[in-house]
Amino acid sequence: MSRIGVFVCHCGTNLASVVDVEKVAAAARELPGVSYAAEYKYMCSEPGQQMILDAIAEHGLKRIVIASCSPRMHETTFRKMLKKSGVNEYLLEIANIREQVSWVHTDSGVATEKAVDLVRMAVAKVAKDEPLKASSIPITKRALVVGGGIAGIQAALDIADAGHEVWLLEREPSIGGRMVMLDKTFPTLDCSACISTPKMVDMSAHPNIKLLTSCEVAAVRGYIGNFTVTIRQKAKYVNQDICTGCGNCEEKCPVKVKSDFNKGLSDRPAIYRLFPQAVPAKPVIDRAHCLKLTKDRCGLCEKVCPLGCIDYADEDREYDETFGAVVLATGYGLCDWTAMYDEYGAGRFADVIDGLAFERLVNASGPTEGHIVRPSDGAEPKTVVLVKCVGSRDPKKGKPWCSRACCMYAAKHAHQILEKIPGARVFVFYIDVRTPGKNYEEFYDQTRKDGAVYVRGRVSRIYKEGGRLICQGEDSLLGKQVRVAADLVVLETAMEPAAGARETAALFGASADANGWLQEAHPKLRPVETQAGGVFLAGTCQGPKDIPDTVAQASGAAAKAIGLLNKDEMETSPMIVAVDEAKCSGCGACVDICPFGALSLEILTAREGRWERAERFVCKVNAGLCQGCGACTVACRTGAIDLRGFRNVQILEEIDALWT
Amino acid sequence: MIRYAYFPGCASESTALSTTLANEFVFGRIGVDLIEIKDWNCCGATSAHVLSEALGLALPARALARAEADWPELDVVTGCASCYARLKLTNHRVRQDGGTRYMVEKILGRPYAAKREVLNFLDVLSRDDVKANIEEALMRTFRGKLRVACYYGCLNIRPCEVTGAKDRENPVAMDEIARLAGAVPVDWGYKTECCGAAHQNDAALEARPLAGRILHNAKECGADVLLTACPMCQMNLEMRQAEYIRKNRDKAVGRQTFPLLDVVLPPPAGKTIPVLSITELLAIAMGAGGERLRMDAHHVPVGRVIADALRDDAETEVFL
Numbered sequence: 001m002s003r004i005g006v007f008v009c010h011c012g013t014n015l016a017s018v019v020d021v022e023k024v025a026a027a028a029r030e031l032p033g034v035s036y037a038a039e040y041k042y043m044c045s046e047p048g049q050q051m052i053l054d055a056i057a058e059h060g061l062k063r064i065v066i067a068s069c070s071p072r073m074h075e076t077t078f079r080k081m082l083k084k085s086g087v088n089e090y091l092l093e094i095a096n097i098r099e100q101v102s103w104v105h106t107d108s109g110v111a112t113e114k115a116v117d118l119v120r121m122a123v124a125k126v127a128k129d130e131p132l133k134a135s136s137i138p139i140t141k142r143a144l145v146v147g148g149g150i151a152g153i154q155a156a157l158d159i160a161d162a163g164h165e166v167w168l169l170e171r172e173p174s175i176g177g178r179m180v181m182l183d184k185t186f187p188t189l190d191c192s193a194c195i196s197t198p199k200m201v202d203m204s205a206h207p208n209i210k211l212l213t214s215c216e217v218a219a220v221r222g223y224i225g226n227f228t229v230t231i232r233q234k235a236k237y238v239n240q241d242i243c244t245g246c247g248n249c250e251e252k253c254p255v256k257v258k259s260d261f262n263k264g265l266s267d268r269p270a271i272y273r274l275f276p277q278a279v280p281a282k283p284v285i286d287r288a289h290c291l292k293l294t295k296d297r298c299g300l301c302e303k304v305c306p307l308g309c310i311d312y313a314d315e316d317r318e319y320d321e322t323f324g325a326v327v328l329a330t331g332y333g334l335c336d337w338t339a340m341y342d343e344y345g346a347g348r349f350a351d352v353i354d355g356l357a358f359e360r361l362v363n364a365s366g367p368t369e370g371h372i373v374r375p376s377d378g379a380e381p382k383t384v385v386l387v388k389c390v391g392s393r394d395p396k397k398g399k400p401w402c403s404r405a406c407c408m409y410a411a412k413h414a415h416q417i418l419e420k421i422p423g424a425r426v427f428v429f430y431i432d433v434r435t436p437g438k439n440y441e442e443f444y445d446q447t448r449k450d451g452a453v454y455v456r457g458r459v460s461r462i463y464k465e466g467g468r469l470i471c472q473g474e475d476s477l478l479g480k481q482v483r484v485a486a487d488l489v490v491l492e493t494a495m496e497p498a499a500g501a502r503e504t505a506a507l508f509g510a511s512a513d514a515n516g517w518l519q520e521a522h523p524k525l526r527p528v529e530t531q532a533g534g535v536f537l538a539g540t541c542q543g544p545k546d547i548p549d550t551v552a553q554a555s556g557a558a559a560k561a562i563g564l565l566n567k568d569e570m571e572t573s574p575m576i577v578a579v580d581e582a583k584c585s586g587c588g589a590c591v592d593i594c595p596f597g598a599l600s601l602e603i604l605t606a607r608e609g610r611w612e613r614a615e616r617f618v619c620k621v622n623a624g625l626c627q628g629c630g631a632c633t634v635a636c637r638t639g640a641i642d643l644r645g646f647r648n649v650q651i652l653e654e655i656d657a658l659w660t
Numbered sequence: 661m662i663r664y665a666y667f668p669g670c671a672s673e674s675t676a677l678s679t680t681l682a683n684e685f686v687f688g689r690i691g692v693d694l695i696e697i698k699d700w701n702c703c704g705a706t707s708a709h710v711l712s713e714a715l716g717l718a719l720p721a722r723a724l725a726r727a728e729a730d731w732p733e734l735d736v737v738t739g740c741a742s743c744y745a746r747l748k749l750t751n752h753r754v755r756q757d758g759g760t761r762y763m764v765e766k767i768l769g770r771p772y773a774a775k776r777e778v779l780n781f782l783d784v785l786s787r788d789d790v791k792a793n794i795e796e797a798l799m800r801t802f803r804g805k806l807r808v809a810c811y812y813g814c815l816n817i818r819p820c821e822v823t824g825a826k827d828r829e830n831p832v833a834m835d836e837i838a839r840l841a842g843a844v845p846v847d848w849g850y851k852t853e854c855c856g857a858a859h860q861n862d863a864a865l866e867a868r869p870l871a872g873r874i875l876h877n878a879k880e881c882g883a884d885v886l887l888t889a890c891p892m893c894q895m896n897l898e899m900r901q902a903e904y905i906r907k908n909r910d911k912a913v914g915r916q917t918f919p920l921l922d923v924v925l926p927p928p929a930g931k932t933i934p935v936l937s938i939t940e941l942l943a944i945a946m947g948a949g950g951e952r953l954r955m956d957a958h959h960v961p962v963g964r965v966i967a968d969a970l971r972d973d974a975e976t977e978v979f980l
Binding site: 342343345346348461463464465466470 | 877881
């Protein structure tokens with residue numbers, strides 16, 4: 001007879017005030033296989049645990065049932081306790097008589113009856129439990145950070161400073177992301193480049209960091225602790241080992257292409273650095289525009305390069321590397337308002353620009369050396385209209401979210417215009433002004449004192465009249481239509497997930513929400529983790545954020561990655577599925593249903609004779625990927641898959657116990 | 661021969677006299693045969709559907725049902741934005757909703773399945789084959805000397821769910837047709853804003869500025885002529901011009917309307933701007949004389965602007 005011990009907890013008065021715990025313990029004593037039953041005020045406390053351990057020793061108990069709170073609360077506590085007793089920690093069942101009984105019932109009689117039922121089921125199940133053993137897998141002590149914006153840079157530096165090797169992968173030719181495009185940052189107005197470029201230099205000089213620019217993630221295999229990542233290195237056509245970044249080639253290149261970095265406000269050559277302070281500070285060739293690569297003429301850069309770095313034959317390469325932890329920091333892009341806002345001219349007016357273009361205009365290292373001018377004629381604008389929530393908070397345009405940073409950078413834009421252009425007038429059209437951050441409200445307040453006029457309402461359309469841009473909209477506080485004749489209009493457009501972020505995350509098993517932002521494991525308590533073990537989130541890939549929040553989250557993600565990399569081995573839960581190959585028909589229904597990609601079909605040689613060989617497909621489980629959800633066990637038509645700890649026979653035993 | 665069932669609309673025989681003459685001239689030259697719907701009736705325009713939804717649907721349906729019975733293979737075309745809106749909406753509703761169709765058929769006492777499309781003149785003139793015919797029929801062009809502001813009005817475009825218009829903010833169909841005649845369309849901001857429609861009669865105080873702002877923007881953007889695709893728009897923009905200019909001559913329109921922002925728009929230029937329908941422009945380019953087109957029926961004199969634009973064209977006699 002299995003020697004089962006049942007322990008009923010009072011949980012102070014949480015349980016005992018509704019459930020008659022003594023009656024439950026008494027009923028448990030009568031159940032088949034139960035040799036001992038007791039109740040106590042707090043089972044999880046030190047004396048409570050000692051009581052259980054003493055009873056195990058005294059009565060020779062082999063299996064334990066604890067009737068208490070949810071297993072999510074204290075199952076691990078009691079498992080740890082059992083390790084000291086010699087009883088296998090998986091020969092334990094928790095009957096949840098708090099969340100499922102005392103907290104949801106008021107009638108003591110009914111509650112006690114239900115509690116007895118739950119204990120009876122737990123006893124029936126524990127009798128069928130098998131001892132299980134957790135296994136462990138080694139961890140590759142190297143992290144991969146995907147994305148080289150400020151989030152990726154911060155995460156990489158933190159992990160590297162903790163002593164772990166980090167590879168940072170960026171698809172552009174330089175790290176820096178969006179932050180290096182900005183001029184000054186709210187609310188302190190410190191120069192964005194001055195605070196981010198030193199970090200970029202730290203990155204390139206750090207002994208633990210390897211920088212991969214012009215790279216993409218092509219494929220991922222493996223799981224937490226051991227991700228094998230196929231990295232695609234795009235051709236740079238410039239030998240990065242020899243190049244000193246002298247810049248001869250950039251000066252001589254005859255091609256002029258609109259600079260994406262300067263939002264089309266200036267030109268760049270086909271062999272170029274993203275910006276003067278780029279890291280690495282070496283040019284690459286833009287293959288779509290290079291005359292040599294497209295039309296096989298020119299070749300000027302090869303002639304002027306003193307070191308012979310130019311290699312037109314360079315090709316994309318792919319190679320595999322293994323990482324223990326991954327931080328996704330894929331960032332954001334601005335929505336393409338020209339495709340969404342016909343009423344704002346859909347890009348027909350040169351003097352209607354977006355916020356990032358304004359940042360380049362006002363930036364001392366930008367195309368106008370910091371002079372705010374109209375892109376159409378270079379004249380200084382006297383009246384500027386800022387329109388907030390262009391795209392954001394507009395379900396009709398498919399972007400219901402608030403982009404969070406715009407209220408503050410619009411205030412900063414207003415401040416900068418009023419500061420740089422004497423006598424300038426600034427009108428800010430807004431829905432709400434949202435300033436939840438340290439010193440944010442004060443900054444906004446100061447901007448209004450500087451003279452910015454805030455108009456509550458959306459701009460309904462922008463059109464040209466007398467060489468000026470007329471912004472028409474409702475002032476919803478006045479209840480009137482207003483029109484402002486502006487020289488320059490800045491649209492503070494919505495942030496959206498960076499192109500390809502969802503696809504890249506999917507390679508690692510992380511998912512995105514309906515809007516494309518990467519999904520955290522829990523919105524409050526696990527904000528930097530994903531549902532995929534070992535994959536963490538940093539910065540705006542998870543949702544719109546400003547710089548302080550981005551950096552804070554990046555350090556949080558780094559801490560999680562460091563915690564993982566600090567271990568040599570990782571314990572894996574033994575409660576995963578096992579396949580009975582004799583029963584498996586190889587239908588593959590389970591493979592399709594597994595949300596973690598843990599199942600696959602492999603060929604099994606059933607028998608091999610001299611003349612013949614019988615082969616068939618059977619399901620194989622990847623122990624590292626299986627999360628023990630059990631979806632496949634339900635899908636399996638032959639009952640070949642069983643979830644350890646929740647085998648079909650255990651569940652059926654539980655149900656049977658309810659009816660006897 | 662390209663054929664359409666034609667719904668002329670009430671204005672065609674009254675206020676839009678010169679436009680109707682131009683329509684006949686132009687469609688005759690470009691090989692488009694407009695077959696007038698027998699015993700057509702008023703579409704109800706802005707009044708009927710306000711009084712009764714059923715009446716607002718039944719009036720256009722009566723004419724459409726006649727066209728469907730007589731020429732089941734022909735699409736219906738009309739030259740008035742208001743008629744177009746009513747006919748198109750009725751067609752759309754009858755197609756979408758069996759209940760509406762049942763009601764309409766019951767009122768009419770005859771079947772009406774809304775099998776064919778309802779089109780406006782811009783749809784017809786934008787056809788590739790028609791454009792080719794237009795180019796062939798041109799006798800003289802404005803050679804880039806006439807700057808035109810193409811005014812589409814609201815009802816040729818909206819509601820987009822019914823009309824299926826793609827460029828709802830910046831339509832270009834009329835601009836392209838005008839360009840064929842050598843006119844230069846200006847980039848301006850009031851292509852699809854409301855002219856006030858029938859409210860110019862019953863709510864003058866509110867409606868006058870609606871027409872005024874259109875004229876103002878057209879002039880500010882450098883147009884010599886305003887082009888329309890609707891007799892109602894044409895009438896509103898033309899007939900009220902003198903009054904609008906007189907009243908606003910010395911007043912800055914901006915200050916009074918927008919007290920808080922204090923952004924002052926310049927007063928409207930004290931000049932009138934001629935208003936032509938797109939077919940009138942084409943008719944002139946196809947060689948029609950001012951007398952034939954009854955250009956004297958316009959409230960704002962047209963002759964000078966057109967004559968200036970055509971003056972140096974050696975191939976043609978001076979207009980008027």
